Amino acid sequence: MPREREAEINAARHRRMAALAHADGARIAELWTGAGLPVDCEVLRGPETGLVMLRGRIGGGGGRFNLGDATVTRMTVRIPSGEIGHAYALGRDGDKARLSALADALGQSPAYRETVEARIVAPLLAEAEKADRRRRGETAATKVDFFTMVRGED
Numbered sequence: 001m002p003r004e005r006e007a008e009i010n011a012a013r014h015r016r017m018a019a020l021a022h023a024d025g026a027r028i029a030e031l032w033t034g035a036g037l038p039v040d041c042e043v044l045r046g047p048e049t050g051l052v053m054l055r056g057r058i059g060g061g062g063g064r065f066n067l068g069d070a071t072v073t074r075m076t077v078r079i080p081s082g083e084i085g086h087a088y089a090l091g092r093d094g095d096k097a098r099l100s101a102l103a104d105a106l107g108q109s110p111a112y113r114e115t116v117e118a119r120i121v122a123p124l125l126a127e128a129e130k131a132d133r134r135r136r137g138e139t140a141a142t143k144v145d146f147f148t149m150v151r152g153e154d
Contacts, residue, residue: 016107016116017100019124021089025096027127028120032099035119037112041102044084046075047094073097083108 020028032039049071056067074088075097085105089097103120106112 012117013104013107015125016121017087017104019121019128020087020096020100020103022128023124025089025093025099027124028096028099028103031120031123032103035115037102037106037115037119038079039102041077041079041085041105043098044076044078046101047073047097048075049073049092049094075101077101077105079105079109081109081111 051069052072054067054070055064057063058065071091072088073092073094073096074086075094076084076086077098078084079102083105085101085103085108087097087100087104089100103116107116107121
């Protein structure tokens with residue numbers, strides 16, 4: 001496979017997984033039901049729930065520090081055609097992790113790739129963009145411009 005095509009496939013997969021990671025689990029399930037995508041798969045791992053350490057940076061030099069822990073659920077599945085899908089989801093939502101892993105596997109399959117993109121990923125990205133525009137508008141409404149007036153005196 002040419003490198004350009006491989007890079008394009010990886011970018012699409014990254015975008016798909018980011019959309020699923022940021023979406024609500026109930027919304028993914030709703031879109032999945034409407035899309036009529038298959039749900040049969042072999043569970044290879046999970047759902048497993050554990051903790052990950054969150055790290056932050058502080059100060060002008062960007063010194064790292066441990067911020068705290070976050071709960072994460074992971075899952076790995078294999079669809080009948082052989083593609084393997086992986087997913088990590090913040091929190092304990094095993095159903096979200098399962099559907100996200102299934103979407104990852106189906107998104108790698110030429111038979112389902114377009115359906116996953118059109119019926120699951122595109123609506124999630126559109127909803128995220130709409131929510132982002134709304135938040136930006138709310139934030140812009142609170143903007144305060146500070147200025148200094150010169151009184152003409154030295």
